[in-house]
Amino acid sequence: MIGLRYLTDVVTLKLDAARCNGCGMCILVCPHAVFAVENRKAIMRDRDACMECGACARNCPEDAIAVDAGVGCAAGIIQGAVRGTEPTCDCSADSDSCC
Numbered sequence: 001m002i003g004l005r006y007l008t009d010v011v012t013l014k015l016d017a018a019r020c021n022g023c024g025m026c027i028l029v030c031p032h033a034v035f036a037v038e039n040r041k042a043i044m045r046d047r048d049a050c051m052e053c054g055a056c057a058r059n060c061p062e063d064a065i066a067v068d069a070g071v072g073c074a075a076g077i078i079q080g081a082v083r084g085t086e087p088t089c090d091c092s093a094d095s096d097s098c099c
Contacts (some may be wrong), residue, residue: 013096014066019064
């Protein structure tokens with residue numbers, strides 16, 4: 001999926017493909033089409049689209065997916081959008097670290 005992006009390679013999403021049973025639950029619950037199933041295993045086809053909502057991890061029957069839900073830039077962007085403010089993840093030019 002091309003679309004929602006802020007920074008690349010900052011999401012906390014991790015997939016343990018060895019634990020995956022290929023059920024496809026992650027595909028059903030992910031609102032940004034991060035996952036696909038290939039050769040009976042989930043793959044992350046668009047990791048940077050993850051908004052760290054945690055739906056995939058909460059619904060994975062094999063605990064093959066881990067994500068720190070509600071953290072990082074994705075949460076900051078969402079909170080800023082809801083409040084009508086700038087993102088709250090301190091991704092400013094003056095900051096030494098981001099997310």
